[in-house]
Amino acid sequence: MISGKNYIGNELIAQGSKTYNTINPNSNTSNKTIFYEATIEEVNTAAILASKAFEVYKNISDLEKANFLKTIANELEAIKDELIDIYIEESGLPNGRANGEFGRTTSQLRAFATMLKEGSWVEAIITKTENKPDIRRMQFAIGPVAIFGASNFPFAFSTAGGDTASALAAGCPVVVKSHPLHAGTGELVSSAIIKAVQKCNMPNGVFSNLNSSGIAVGESLVKHPLIKAVGFTGSIKAGTALCKLAANREEPIPVYAEMGSINPVVILPSALKSKGAFWATQYAGSITAGTGQFCTNPGLILGIKDDTLDEFIKHLKETISSIAPSCMLHPQIKSNYEENKATLLSQEGSHAILNAVNNVPENYVLPQIITVDGAIFLENKIYQKEVFGPFSIVVKCDDKEQLTQVLSKLEGQLTGTILNDDENELNTFKNAIEALKSRVGRLIFNGVPTGVEVCAAMTHGGPFPATSNSKFTSVGLTAVQRWVRPVSYQDWPNALLPEALKNENPLQIWRTVNGEITKNVL
């Protein structure tokens, strides 16, 4: 069923000679399909097809695009069993996770379809005053975009994930650089998208999927003059490299890179006192979920030194000790985990709370937690390095001033969490909360950062280096804003205006007319 070829538009093509396999991390064996890396010519053909498709696709109505997205979801569901099988085979992630992520992916596609049917996402603004020009503005698709699949979300942040769904919703053709760890999942998901392209009569080239095992395909995509923006989820190193590549093009283009985060959690004295054991259990789960391979994994827990913090650490140790080893996505990801963990364990002032255990299966790992004093954390920036995996640091601060200081020195983060059991206490930690807010894209109260709702109000983003552009989110409906730009029409004849801007408001959308938000006709 899986060919190992690239989808260049609707066609399966493999002209190249560079091949690779995926592996099954659970059994530590190679999977059998041979994948053909896209050649530079195939990259070029995909970009040209995407650019031609754009001339048609950008003018397709929101209703038709909505139907296209729903059809993709349906086609995915039609091959769900095969998709779940290959997902597990290539990722080593358990069945429950595979199913959960699958559901997230199809509901994400349908959420963007609903947004399109409602129609107000184009942000229509009309200024019409006497004796002045009539100005009307809305958002339009920017052109073909390149989307990089993520290692840790073969469904939800890859081929048909949030980046692709939001770009297709905006009206932008998508060229996916498939993630090498799950090339088979990528091809199978692509086959569902291509079926939807054909069923809905979408232009050939509106979607392509390029196999890639190194950096050449991604680089040539980002440098391709017909590609107008990039979506990426992955490491800080790769993300910043792509940003620089894009910034140094003859025509610079935006790269929306979601790169990494250690997601600080502040456990306030009231929560330690009355709910320490509860939060220890919750966080043992959050730190180890998906073998810690989440962008929102809580890698940093901050508290103020006292007996209740020690109790919390003891509970955390006990709960995590009982968690069985679990599989990582790839031997390389495991070895990075072990290496980064060892680096932090070897720092001065670092104390591991769990004993090292040998004899875990190949590609399996155990979680680890270290503790460190606030003063030492402040002095040593290495403690802010993300350890991708089931790992977290508990920082023991001397007092609330030191806590605030630690928070204000943090790099940009996707999330920040406050755990509290007494609202009066919050006022006394105002500075700490304010410092946390200035470093994050999402603030969570009495919860865990893992689990990112797909909804209109979500921000899955944050200051650098959590992302390359803190103004945007890669999860939730406003993710579509990355792929559009505004055009204003001045004194344009009503008959020639796009539907969203016509006097009669035929789409019945919300528009800002002279400062009032209304669905009224003009």
Add this chain to the structure above:
Amino acid sequence: MISGKNYIGNELIAQGSKTYNTINPNSNTSNKTIFYEATIEEVNTAAILASKAFEVYKNISDLEKANFLKTIANELEAIKDELIDIYIEESGLPNGRANGEFGRTTSQLRAFATMLKEGSWVEAIITKTENKPDIRRMQFAIGPVAIFGASNFPFAFSTAGGDTASALAAGCPVVVKSHPLHAGTGELVSSAIIKAVQKCNMPNGVFSNLNSSGIAVGESLVKHPLIKAVGFTGSIKAGTALCKLAANREEPIPVYAEMGSINPVVILPSALKSKGAFWATQYAGSITAGTGQFCTNPGLILGIKDDTLDEFIKHLKETISSIAPSCMLHPQIKSNYEENKATLLSQEGSHAILNAVNNVPENYVLPQIITVDGAIFLENKIYQKEVFGPFSIVVKCDDKEQLTQVLSKLEGQLTGTILNDDENELNTFKNAIEALKSRVGRLIFNGVPTGVEVCAAMTHGGPFPATSNSKFTSVGLTAVQRWVRPVSYQDWPNALLPEALKNENPLQIWRTVNGEITKNVL
């Protein structure tokens, strides 16, 4: 009244030894004030003060910020006569223009004040569904920003111009890099802003004004770790250099650069036939207004070869011939104009329609128009180079296909204009209009591109190289979006939420609640 010093926060300081003068381009004499370029230490002090001010300013209510912006407008009006005098002295622009731009600047400040008082600009989005986290999102100021004054708009795109007004509205302190051509105007405008800072008890450092005659001050500002974004209006060369500098910082920051445009105008056969003389007069005015020193100057007029196009060119020649020479902003700007004009005049296939005239006063220039065939324009990219000044090219296309081809090959532009006198004709030029739309930020029908309304629906932006980021505008209310980023609150206690997100909607703003736009309480 003008000291020649820098405003480092509220204080006038000049520790440096590098000095410069402005000149009066009309009389070609030096103005008497000696300006002290800011030292790198002064840049640093301004950035630190701005960062400290941000800790206070970001939490100041929208109503107080509105009052601050209105007070700046009032303080400018209190010294209007002196401002107009020095504006004319330093720019060589006429009194009418000085007054018009002054009015635009104060009304722009008041427009942002009105936006703040209304309050919905923070884009509050609330998703509250049963059994799911409560997520609420809004926009917050990003931190201190650097604003570069523009040579051609000493009031409206400089010290207290749209960039500064929108950044202060967002909640961002501003450090201005004063434009060397009008350092005196810059200082005097700054004095009004500082008076408003003090009257309104705004934190010291919320505004600074740095003198600068070379590139050192601007570079060190853009590289300063406490500066979080940059606003710039100027040349493509300087703008792209700043973008690269910002992209290569340890923490990259966005640069919103408005850089240049030749603003294509398509004069369709119907308009040539029935209104050729009218449009020739209109465009003679638009090309020469402000000695052509506008970003929206119409530098490219496209028509289809026939007698009516020749008639139009003849009318244009006659009208422009009668226009008196006018003063440019600076001898260097004049010499750039003469040089760029000469380059285009020397290209193969270029025909000047006006005779060269000697004996114009120093710093004064005369307009020039050249004609060129569509085929030649297509072959030679130099014809797309902006000639900053009263200059335009008429491109004579063979037919509508060639016209479409020319339009689709254009670089990104701020504006594109269609002149037409028969709606039925528009359908037959659909491809040309679509090609034009894909290249511009604003489409104008039967008008001139000069004159940019400050309103909610305006886009003064466009694809590269018109700007560095086509998603944003530097004119109009949405200019504020450049200086903010979203933060989402998850399950946050109502009492601790920002006013804009509280259940009771105390600010009575428009919010998107579960997909509905409403002012209702939750």
